[in-house]
Amino acid sequence: MADKEQPPQMTEQxxxxxxxxxxxxxxxxxxxGEWLKNVGKKFGNAxxxxxxxxxxxxxxxxxxxQ
Structure with a gap:
């Protein structure tokens, strides 16, 4: 059986x-979450x-x- 990657764990910090x-x-x-508001704009512009x-x-x- 193949080893599955473990999801990243949240550190104490x-x-x-x-x-x-x-x-x-x-x-x-x-x-x-402010960065998320700008993602749509960036993808739209692209x-x-x-x-x-x-x-x-x-x-x-x-x-x-041609």
Whole structure:
């Protein structure tokens, strides 16, 4: 039987940080999860850029007759 990878365990320091209301790991800290709000914007911008690059490439190929 193959050995399964164990999920990462939370260290004692991580647990203490999560209990500290002034630490960003604390669920009620004002910036907890703020990074998640920006993820959608970044992926959206990447998708728009990718679509624009593809359309531009197709346009250039059409002009050059390839």
């Amino acid at each position: 991580d647990a203490q940080n999560a209990k500290d209301p002034n630490h960003p790991a604390h669920p009620h800290h004002p910036h907890h 998708a728009i850029f990718g679509a624009g690059a593809t359309a531009g490439s197709d346009a250039i190929k059409g002009v050059l007759g």
